[in-house]
Amino acid sequence: MSAEYGWAANQVLEYTLVLANASILKVTRDNYPDIFTALTAGGNNFGIVTSYLLQVYPQGEVWGGNLVFNATPETTSSLLAALRDFTENYPDEKAGIIMTSERTLGTLVNIWILFLYYNGPEPPPGVFDKFLAVGPNINSCKTQSMADLVEGNNWAIVKGSVYTIGTETTPVPSEEHGAEVLGSYYDHWVNVSNSAAFVTGVIASIAFQPLPKSIARAAKAKGGDLIDLDTEKDLLVIELDYSFSFNSDYEKIDQTMRDTYEGLRTRVQRFQEQGKLEKGVYLPLFMNDCFYPQDYFGRLRPEGKALAGRVTEELDPNGVWRDRTGGFKL
Template identity: 60%
Template sequence: MASKVLLGLLATGLALAANTCDVVQDTTSIQMNKRFSIDYTNEQQEYWSAACTNQLKPSCILFPKSPSEVQAVVSILRDNNETFAVKSGGHNPNNYFASVDGGPLISTKHLNEVIFDKASETVRVGPGNRWEDVAKKLDGTGYSAVGGRIGNVGVGGYLLGGGLSFMSTEYGWAANSVVAYELVLANATMITVTAESHPDIHKALQGSGNAFGIVTAYTLKVYQQPAEVWGGHYTFSATTENNKKLLAAVRDFTEYYPDEKAGIILTAETTVGGLLDIWILFVYYNGPEPPAGIFSNFTDVGPLLKSVKKQSYADLLTGNNWAVLRGSVYTIGTEMTPLPSKEHGAEIMESYLDSWRNVSSGVLPVTGLIASVAFQPMPKRLAAKSQSKGGDMLDLDDGIDRIIFEYDYSYWIPSDQPKVDQAMQDTYNGLAGRVKEFQAQDKLPKDAYLPIFMNDGYFRQDYFGRLKPENAALARRVRDELDPQGLWATRTGGFKM
């Protein structure tokens, strides 16, 4: 009997020793930190959503410093059944997409190279960077990379989700400028993916998230840029009259897009009791000063505040970090609409705003809640630019203009999650419902292709189900080729096929 107990204890000890954290610690030199250590605590704070920090606790955090160390971690993961996550900047607020509870978290923090090559007009960028890091390294070179509009956004998840940039109307989605991916596969081997060497994989990586492996480096096409650009933000009061004017302005800006060097995000923000009820317009121009009149439809409304100026691109991105709200549980969702015509624009755009306000009003009493909606123009020329560069998984056609909506709810108390979860679903489903109503009334094109923009997607949304069937099939084919055992499909988060 004693021998059986001893064997049982030995077997249990071996099983426990087989977990990824212990194996990494015992057999490799990879940095590994467990709970309550300084590096563990600091890395856990680098999430935009407090739920990823306070509710989800990895068994350890691994900090590989090279692609070979990433390969070693994947090799260890293959020999157990632990759930895990891979983290770049921690921008994605969906639980388990870049966070994990009880399994190892792989931080790409030390995969942070930024190597500029003027001869090829490219930059090699590690996923551990944030876009402000990339911009600072390129500052003074006369070049910039198509990247995030807020400096604190991480490189990795942003590029794998497509990446909407202030420069997108000039150069397409950020993913359209990825020349090569250095990719660690589920079998722990590594391949370099280009459009020439692996065309299907290259396209699939442009908007399929973390479905195929861990990217340890991106080679990006860079573009000439003046030493200083122009940008910042304007703040407007959310009066009935201002609402009408700003909605008309963003509709017109999207259709008549005055200059491909210009970029905007128009957001509405509100809290309980009207303590905050404003519009914020983020603006950008790829030059030291925009030509007269480009943003006048907005500025003529009469901003309360403005912070626009000539500055380096790196300073612009870093300056936009004020918009990152720390310490709250943060959720994000999205939908898309065809751009309404001038004839029906006021009715439709105001209906969209009303839909958001009606749902938001029901959850504003939630402690600490801030509701916001962003109107993000998707002009035909952006889709055309993307197609000219070989396309991507989203594969927008240039037959119509569109607007992408980003919906955000942030709040303080995790127990309010069920209320906010329902509100988020009601918000994007409410918008989708109104789109269908206007299509049925022949006020919007009925055959419009309206996929989900992954970077803004809520975990409940069917990203792959909204793609064109041939692109969803391509993603499944690449997944089955690269990960036949389903390591990424079954043991980590992200949108699933």
């Protein structure tokens, strides 16, 4: 689902699924279409997937790396404007970006880190120009193998920390309202994360991940999935992360995370009421980024939630997975 994978993303063709009664199904889109759809973004409500068959694509050299900026007000404003424009106009289907702001609250580090990716040895002129024009302090982008690109991001891993992750989804604002809307999201995150400033080792992150309608169309062309994104709407997935040193601080960070994504949701709805974001837009949550209390299934289309419910009743009528495992439940 994330744009950073470009159009070289692998596609599942078959699942091997162990059911609660210990029987085994080979599930394809043709032989069990509802089960296949439910498994494709439905989580662990239906059984244990022990293997899956992928359609893979050749992957040659790619271009990418990181841009790093000091998060001054001027830089933040310019990057958010470039992000809005990139998502709405999506200049190249082989291009992807994740734009992350990082704040290490104890040491007052405040930066933007952009992950850029192009599925080819070099992007054509113009694809990432608006981000580059802001003037990064560090630019590690180059032509390399996919393995080297992914390994090159290991520097951001903070070993030995406790991590929490949450999410929200927003329509892409118009150019007229982009600065106000995206700036409000960013300022809210800053203000809420400040409340955790005295938690030992805390690092707060907000990542904006473009989800243009061209990605939804590509997913639909491949057969679709349970999320069933709108093929006519541009969205932004907002990923929220807090890492910190000690489990004893989890209760504080738990509340901080809830305050962060709930506040973002409130702002999306308020801007819709004010006419600054389009009303009635389908805004599902990206399961990979959901915090445990978030209502993943409640944010699906009603028909998608109903399909997942039917499959659950068919495959696990006694509620083995519902009662004995974690994860998001119907």
